[in-house]
Amino acid sequence: MGFSQARDASGVTVVKVDGQLIVGNRQELKDLVFAALDKGERRILIDFSQTGYIDSSGLGALVSISKRVREAGGELRLSGLNEDLRSLFELTKLDTLFAIAETPQQALSSF
């Protein structure tokens, strides 16, 4: 459970969310992505293929990350949302705010 970070061959920072993204760990994800931005990374992919559920705090953290990436002139993609997770984005209309790909591979090729 937690977050893992890697840099793919094309230089995209890939963060995988393993388990939940909720009130108890949202800050950890923000810190991780903000640290990557501070190091100069500008293309970020957050993958949810191994994610159980997300609460509104987790969604808020993603909005916060989105803002920071935008301010830094970077690009953010999300991927791997199953039907349940995607429904949260649709209910909150956040599917209109984020660039969401079906798979991490599709997201990587869209940068």
Added chain:
Amino acid sequence: MTSPLRLCVRRSPAPDAEGAATLVTLRLPSDIACVEEAVELVVRHCLAGHETTRKTRFRLQVCLSEALSNAILRGNREEQDKWVDVRAELVTDEGTGFDPASVPEPIRPEQLDELGGRGLFLIRKLVDAVHFNSQGNSICMMLRRP
């Protein structure tokens, strides 16, 4: 490390008039680090022995997480001497309460960039019925199986 959560599960041999055969009570401290474990415990014991769908489990997880984080952050303001009590689908905090009708829906285009304000909205969308007590410090969420 000993968990600070206090769980009690009572199973009766026959369902009551409401169809409930399991009563789950849980007391947790006002610490957001406890939310994930609390959700896992309540969901596991509420659904044990019941046929359910992945969607129902998911909705229960999300709504419990919302209710608990609201109780801890907004109700109890993370004060160490305050607790949150869960009784199956009933979550009560020790805060002063709030007016649920005053919470706006966060889906207008100009609001999408807001970091917060989606918790109650998600609960209302994901459960079959939601009620607050008059003080606004207790929420009852109804989620029908499966």
